[in-house]
Amino acid sequence: MEEKHGYWKHVKVRDDSLMGGWRYLSACTCSVCGCPSNIEKEHCPECGAIMDEPEPEEAEDDEKKAPLSDEASAD
Numbered sequence: 001m002e003e004k005h006g007y008w009k010h011v012k013v014r015d016d017s018l019m020g021g022w023r024y025l026s027a028c029t030c031s032v033c034g035c036p037s038n039i040e041k042e043h044c045p046e047c048g049a050i051m052d053e054p055e056p057e058e059a060e061d062d063e064k065k066a067p068l069s070d071e072a073s074a075d
C-alpha cells in the first residue's frame with residue numbers, strides 16, 4: 001500500500017474589513033482526496049494520508065489582494 005502525504009487546506013473567505021483581507025474558517029479539506037474536516041488531524045480519515053506537508057503559499061492570494069491598494073488610490 002502506497003503511503004500518501006498531504007496537508008490540510010484551510011477554507012478562507014474574502015473579508016475587506018480585516019487587515020489581511022481574508023477570514024480563515026475552522027473548516028479544512030484534505031489536499032489529497034478533498035475530504036472535509038472541521039479540525040486538523042494527523043491523518044485524513046478518508047484516504048489515510050499523513051498530514052505532514054506544509055501548506056504551500058498561494059500566489060493567487062497576492063493577485064487578489066492587489067486591487068485593495070488600487071481601490072484606495074482611486075479615491
